[in-house]
Amino acid sequence: MSLDFALEALNKILAVLPTTLMLFIFSVLLGLVFALIVLWMRMSSNRLLSGIAKTYIFIFRGTPLLIQIFLIFYGLAQFQFMKESLFWLVLKNRIASAVFVMALCTAAYQAEILRGGLLAVSTKEIEAARAIGMSGFKLLYRIIAPIALRQALPAYSTEVILTLKSTSLAGLIGVVEMTGIAQKIGRQALLDVPVLALAGIIYIALSYVIIFLLGLAERQLSPHLRFMPPSAQTPRTIVG
Structure with a gap:
């Protein structure tokens, strides 16, 4: 693969980087909104709400994202009542559909990750905070949420990285994103592997940026780590 061809292919891949980033950002943010709702239901004392949340999590964690995309994008479109509903505004748009399905999928994982974080909060710390007069929102903001x-x-960082990589599946329903463009260029030039490697390098760079930003957030929430040299800190973030 010549340098000129590599640069041309790289430029074409980078041209659709905004689409990939849009899919990723909106999927994570919408997924977080869904995850908070599912988390509230999952931890509810209402057995019906808890059961619905458990079923939702089981289904979306137990089936491949590819199948979810096909079932929702192609499957629901076969029903006339869906075409007559407001939900059709989402289904008829390929990018919106991809974001919606990926958000539903990552929400199931995010909900369980956040639930694990909440369960890790010691009851002793909550009792100590209440003993000095904390309650309600202040208790949530100062004690429970940070821990x-x-x-x-x-x-959570691993799930975010997995969501970034999942954007490559959006090309299967016609969304023009980095992996799809790389495959098209590679097939036309009979250079699939080198061109896909270029796309892979971009994904690695994006993953590094995400890990770096989430690492900063972790240090902000962990004051004791700020005064430790990097060599003394145990790496906790893993790229999935």
Whole structure:
């Protein structure tokens, strides 16, 4: 592969980078909204709400994202009542559909990760905070949320990276993103492997940036780490 061809292929891949980033950012943010709702249901004392949340998590964690995309994008479109509903505004748009399905999928994982963080908060710390007069939102903001987020961030960062890589599946329903463009260029030039390697390098760079930013967030939530040299800190973030 010549340098000129590599640069041309790289430029074409980078041209659709905004689409990939849009898919990723909106999927993670919408997934977080869904995850908070599912988390509330999952930890509810209402057995019906808890059961619905458990079923949702089981289904979306137990089936491949590819199948979920096909079932929702192609499957629901076969029903006339879906075409007559407001939900059709999402289904008829390929990018919106991809974001919606990926958000539903990552929400199931995010909900369980956040639940694990909440369960890691010691009841003794909550009792101590209440003993000095903390309650309600102040207790959540000052004690529960920071500890839960600190415990959840390593696993959450892995899920965020997996969501970034999942954007490559959006090309299967016609969304023009980096992996799809790389495959098209590679097939046309009979240089599939080198061109896909270029796309892989971009994904690695994006993953590094995400890990770096989430690492900063973890240090912010862990004051004791700020005064330790990097060599003394145990790596906690894993790229999935």
